[in-house]
Amino acid sequence: MREIVVVGGGPSGAMCGERLARAGYSVTIYDEHLAWEKPCGGGLTHKALEAYPFLLNGPYPKKLIRTVELISSKGHRALLTLDQPIVIYSRTVLNGLLLERAAAAGCRIVRSRVNQIETSAKRATLAIGDARIEADFIVIAAGARNALLPNTQPLSRSDLEMTLGYFVPAQAEGISVKFLRHFEGYLWSFPRCDHLSVGICGSMARHTSQELRRHLHAFMDGENIPREGGRFYSHVLPSPRKQTLSARKVVGPNWALVGDAAAWVDPITGEGLYYALRSGDLMAEALIAGKAREYPARIRKAFSADLEFATRIARRFYRGRFLGGAVATRMIQFIERSPTFRSLMADVFSGSQNYCSLKRRLWTQCGTTLTEVVGSLLKGQTVAAKNAPAVGTDDMP
DSSP: OOEEEEEEOOOHHHHHHHHHHHTTEEEEESSSSOOOOSSOOOEEEEEEEEEEHHHHHSSSSOOOEEEEEOOOTOOOOEEEEEEEEEEEOHHHEEEEEEEHHHHHHEEEEEEEOOOOOEEESEEEEEEEETTEEEEEEEEEEEEEOOOOOOSSOOOOOEEEEEEEEEESSOOOOEEEEOOOOSEEEEEEEOOOOOSEEEEEEETEEEEEEHHHHHHHHHHHTTTTTOOOOOOEEEEEEOOHHHHHHHHOOOBHHHHHHHGGTOOOOTTTOOHHHHHHHHHHHHHHHHTTTTTTGHHHHIIIIIIIIIHHHHHHHHHHHHOOEETEEHHHHHHHHHHOHHHHHHHHHHHHTTSSSTTHHHHHHHHTTTHHHHHHHHHHHHHHHHHHHHHSSSOGGGGGO
16 A cells, blocks of 8 residues: 545645655645635644644734633633643645645645545545545545545534634733523634634534524624624534544545544534644554554544543533523633632633543532632622722611
8 A cells, every 4th residue: 555645635635645745655746626624723832842842933914812702691801821832833824834844745736626535445535536546544734524435424513613704803811702692503703824813613503504604793793803804614513513523434445534533523613734733643643553543542542531531521511500590600700709610610711621530520519619719709798898989877777
C-alpha cells in the first residue's frame, strides 16, 4: 500500500497527508477550495498546541487569547483568565499553513472536486471530472455533509449543527461566549488578527436558520458589534450523539473517515480543530503501521471515549436545571463567586481538563466551591448592609 489519496485539504486531511508523505508514501490531496474561510472561531486549545507546537511557535499571523467572558441568558457575566492561552487563526491562514507543510513533505496538492468514490475492489477508484484514478487507500476528510461515504451512514440532522456568522472589521482582546435559554448551542465572538469572527451554532434538529439569525443579530446589537461591513457566512458542522460516535463505521479495507467527516467534534463546546488534526495524525499512524483497522481503537484511546462522555451531559448542560436555575446560569454565577470553580472552568475552556475526569474533580472540590460561594454571598450581604443608608427617628412612620 503505497499510493494514498486524501479527499479534503482541511486540517485533518492536510495533517494526515503530511505524516504519510514524510513516511515515504505517495500522497495526493484533492480539494475543490483548498484554503478557505469558515464561520467558526478558529481557536486552538492547549491540547492542540501541546500536541502540535508549531501552531504556537510558527511565524503565521495569529492571536493569543487569555480571557474568556461567559454571559448567561439573563445577562450574568463571568470572566475566566486562562493559564494556557487559546490561539486563534483565520481558517484561511490555518488551512494554508497546513497545506504548505503537506506540500513541503512531498504531497501533491490538486485543486479539484472528487465526484464519486468506489471501494468495492481491492484498489479504490475516484471519479474526478471525466477522469478515473486508482489508489491503494482513500482518506476522506471532506466535511460533515460530504456524500463520499462508502459503506457507512451519513450524519442525520440530529448529529449536525448549523452555524451562522459574520467576519466583522473590528478588534477585541478576549473571547465572548453567550448561552441562551432552552437552546442547544451558543453565541460567540472570537478576535482574530484583523477582524472578529462572530457567530452562533445550534442543533439542526431543534433550531431553524431564521431563529439562529435572530439570536445572532440580538447578540451583536447587545454587545455593540456592528454588522456594517461584515461578511456573512453559514456552514454545517457535526454535533454527534453517543450512538453515532460509538457505532458509526469510520474505516474499511481501503478507506477511512477523519475530522468532521468522522464526526470527531466536542458536542458541548463545538471544538473540532484538535480532533481534526489528531484524527488525521492517528489515521496516518495506523496506515504506516500497516494496521488501518486499528484506527478506531487508536481514536478511542486518544479522545473518542471522552467525547462519548460529553454526549451524555451535553443536553443536560444546555437544557438542564441546577438549584432552580439553568445549568449555564449557575455555572457563570459559581465562576463569579468561587476561585476554585473558576480555575476548574478555565481548564475546561482552555482544553487542559477532559470530561472523563471532570466529574471526579468537581466532587473533590465540591466542598471548597460551596464554601467559597456561600462566603461570597454572605460577604455581599454584609457589604450591602453596611452601605445601606441609616434610618433616623425622623424617617420612621
